[in-house]
Amino acid sequence: MFDIQLMGLLNATLQAATLLFIAALGELITEKSGILNLGVEGMISVGAVSGFMVAVNTGNLFLSVLIGIFSAALFSSLHAFVTVILKQDQTVSGLILTILGLSLSALMGKKYVGKKLPVKIESLIDIDEPSNIYEVLISQNYIFYLAIFLMVATSFILKKTMFGRRLEAVGEDSRAADSMGLNVNKTQFIATCVGGGFSGLAGVYLTLSYVPYWTDNMTSGRGWIALALVIFGGWKPYRTAIGAVLFGFLEALVPRLQTYGFELSPYLVKITPYAITIIILVVLTIYKGGRTGAPNNIGIPFFRENR
Numbered sequence: 323m324f325d326i327q328l329m330g331l332l333n334a335t336l337q338a339a340t341l342l343f344i345a346a347l348g349e350l351i352t353e354k355s356g357i358l359n360l361g362v363e364g365m366i367s368v369g370a371v372s373g374f375m376v377a378v379n380t381g382n383l384f385l386s387v388l389i390g391i392f393s394a395a396l397f398s399s400l401h402a403f404v405t406v407i408l409k410q411d412q413t414v415s416g417l418i419l420t421i422l423g424l425s426l427s428a429l430m431g432k433k434y435v436g437k438k439l440p441v442k443i444e445s446l447i448d449i450d451e452p453s454n455i456y457e458v459l460i461s462q463n464y465i466f467y468l469a470i471f472l473m474v475a476t477s478f479i480l481k482k483t484m485f486g487r488r489l490e491a492v493g494e495d496s497r498a499a500d501s502m503g504l505n506v507n508k509t510q511f512i513a514t515c516v517g518g519g520f521s522g523l524a525g526v527y528l529t530l531s532y533v534p535y536w537t538d539n540m541t542s543g544r545g546w547i548a549l550a551l552v553i554f555g556g557w558k559p560y561r562t563a564i565g566a567v568l569f570g571f572l573e574a575l576v577p578r579l580q581t582y583g584f585e586l587s588p589y590l591v592k593i594t595p596y597a598i599t600i601i602i603l604v605v606l607t608i609y610k611g612g613r614t615g616a617p618n619n620i621g622i623p624f625f626r627e628n629r
Contacts, residue, residue, distance in 0.1 A: 329452045331574055333461065339563075339570030340466045341524050341532055345548035346555070346562050347469075347476055348520020353552060354480065355513035356493040356619040359401050360416025363545025364423020365518050369394035369525025371427040374434060374536045381440040383530070390526035391519045397423060398518020402511045409623040420545065428538045435537055443531035465527045472520075477559040489513060493617030496624040506624050521545070550599040556615035569595045 345362055352359050359365075373390030377383065397419070404415045449461040480486040491499040492509045500506050528544075529536055547569055555562030572594055 327578075329454065329458050331571075331578060332455070333452055333458045334574035334578075335567060335571045336458065336462060336466060337532055337570070338573040339566040340462075340469050341527050342544060342548055342551060342569055343563055343566035344465075344469050344472065344527065345521050345524035345545060346551035346566060347472060347559060348517035348524075349548055350517075350552045350555070350557055350559065350562060351476065351489075351520070352514050352517030353557065353620055354489050354493045354617060355510045356496055356617050356622065356624070357402070357405060357510050357514050358412045358416060358621040359398065359419070359514060359517060360413060360549065361398065361401055361419025361423060361545075362521050362548050363541050363543070364420040364427075365394045365398055365521035366423075366525040366528065366545050366548075367427040367539075367541050368397045368423045369522030370529040370540065371431040371434070371525075371536060372522070373526035374437075374439070374529040375430065377439055377441055377530055378434060378437050383441045383443065386441070386530060387443075387523070387526050390530075391522040394522025394525060395515045395519035398521070399511075399515050401518075402514035405623065406507050406510045406514065409625065412621050412623070424539060424541075431536045431538070437536065439530065439534050441530075442534045443527065463531050465523070465531060468523075473559050473563050480559070490617075492624075493619055496619050496622075500624070500626055506626070510624070521548075524548075547595045550596055553616075554599045554602055557617065558615065568598075 345366055349359060349362055369390040372393035373386045376389045377386040380386070400422075401412075401415050401419050404410045405412045443463045443465055445461050445463045446467070447460045449457050452458040452461050480489065488499070488504055488509055491502070492504060492506050496506045499509075524544075525541075528540065533540060551562050551565045551569065554565040
């Protein structure tokens, strides 16, 4: 019985971590280009409601996933336009994107509250109560395996490809990158939209698998946790994945502790991921002499000088 409960906790941890990691990985790509996007919460919500609406109306799972990704990517292009093209404050734009995304998704999903999904993202193999680690792994759905692929692919692209080198060059020193002939605006615009697409995928996973229904504000702060994960992971995909598993474990553990009579303040539960991130950031800053791994030009708009 204990083994089943432990494996149930591990299963719930991986499910929670998948959503957080995908959104965090998208934000990591965006921030690598020097653009800070605080609109992750809003983008997840837009992707979630868009995918859910398409699933209810068409019953086509593949189309639902594509529309969820595309809608969030398109939504993130607003932030890209304001910050990359118009050179406006990235923090303000991101916060507005979150507010707009939550409001827009609430309006779009108003008629879909309580609707039943005709399709959902299925597990590789349906196992009600996994009893070992192998069964836990094979009982995850396809988005989980896609997240693993995206982690490996993103790490490879950032380290080994020309696009990854350009992305890092733009994020570290946009003026130097521009002087070498790189199109800074184009790189940042693409990175921002790619990050939005990742958030859309996380949103689709939320409503078509993790919590298969729609209601207002169902993102429940997960976008902010994804932002914290990027910092926690030092802007590295693998470390971000470890952080996602840790925070996913916390999300999965709390309700189980409550069923055993442990009384935990909901406010304490909500601030725990951020508190851990701050502690880790302080430790890393001290240990690495002030270097946290953040791109040097993050949050700083690029103005091209006449040459």
